Amino acid sequence: MTLRSRILVLALSLLVLAGVATASVLHASDRADRRDRARPGGPRITAGPVALTGAGARMVFRNMAWGPHRDELTSVRAADPSGPRTASGVKCLRFHAAAGTGVCLQAVHGPVQDTYRAVVLDAGLHVRARYDVPGIPSRARVSPSGRFAAWTAFVGGDSYAGTDFSTRAAIVDTRTGRFTPSLETFRVVRNGRPYRAADVNFWGVTFAADDRHFYATLATRGKTYLVRGDLRTRTVTTVRTNVECPSLSPDGTRIAFKKRVAGLPADAPWRLYVLDLATLRETPLAESRSVDDQALWRDDHTLVYSLPGDYGADLYAIPSDGAGGPRRISAAAVSPAFLP
Known part of the structure; x- marks a missing residue:
């Protein structure tokens, strides 16, 4: 041969x-x-239309159940969050929506490595705009009016638990298209004085109803702060220390957040709290597990958040006044939005 x-x-x-x-x-x-x-006991999922308005009270979220509809935006009746699911075909890693506007953080699979993007969606889940995201998607929020959308990405490291990470928090005006790729361009006021530092990071934006103000986490020199932002003056002002991933209540009076508690394991350091913005009084919630999520207000009295589950994540609900206890409302689900 x-x-x-x-x-x-x-x-x-x-x-x-x-x-x-x-x-x-x-x-x-x-x-x-x-x-x-x-698999017995898994959620029943069928393909079908999913809308952000006009379909009755719904919960729309990222479906985590294995199968042909994994990672798709999926809809259930808000009154029955563990009931039959309708899958849209639109895939997201993180998602939120309000007033007929959605924001979907997606992976774009490439031949060498994945990249990421934020997609602004209309009420029918059609793409209105696309923006590059510089790292792994982490948080997403839409303002109550639907005018503003925000997202956070990790650009170094992949967990809030440690100290070796960096984030970028972006905000876009979905009406005008004005885009702020990083809140690090905003002026920082700490303890009443202008503040500058090379290690400033922001994450976890949550919007007020006035289409002007927002809250977020600022991290610098080993500390985290709740900050109140002003979109007109492009300023953020510190409010309180040791506040991460804030979530503003529908009535605008309280912030749900995760707080680092001394003595807990380094990889599970948080407990859920609610902060009264008028008195700055904190109320611990009746959840004994570490929650690494930006909790969502289902209404003025109930918070929803994710914890690890058999399929990746499950959703739990808990009263916001510290009473009661957690209950699982939906398995194999993450990144919910409650739509009236």
Whole structure:
């Protein structure tokens, strides 16, 4: 056999082996999908239209159940969040919506590495605008009027638990298109004085109803602060220390947040609290587990948040006054928005 013939035989053998390996992987993947679709007790999901208005009170969220609709925006009746799901076909890593406007943070799969983008959606989940996101998506919020959208991404590290991370928080005016790619361009006032530092980070934006003010977390020199932002003056002012991932109540009087508590493990350091903005009095909530999420107000009395579950994450609800206790409302779900 000539050298050329040997090379040809070797090349053909490698192609056959590659084909066998690919077929095996696809077969295993198909079996896994069929197994997960048939797993007893899993959510019932069907494809169908999902809208951000006009469909009655709904909860729209990222579906985490394995199968053909994993990661899709999915809708259920708000009164039955563990009930049958309608999957939209639109995939998001993080999501929020209000007043017919949605923001969807997506992965864009490339040949070498993934990139990320933020997509502003209309009430029918059609794309209105796209923006590059500089790292792994983490938080997303839309203002009560639907005019503003915000998102946070990790640009170094991938967890708020440690100290080796950096974030970018962006805000866009969905009406005018004015885009602020980083809140680090805003003027910072700390303890009544202008403040500048190279290590300033922002995350977890939550909007007031006036289309002007917002709250967020500022981190610098090993401390975190709740800040109140002003979109007109492009200023943020510190309010209180040790506040992360704030969420403003519908009535605008309280902030739900996660607080680092001394003595807890370094990888699970948080407990949920509610801060009264008028008195700055904190109320611990009746959740003993560490919650790494930006809790969402379902109404003025109830908070919803995610915790790790069998499919990645489950949603829980808890009273905002510190009474009662947590209850799981939906398995295999994350990033909810409650739509009237």
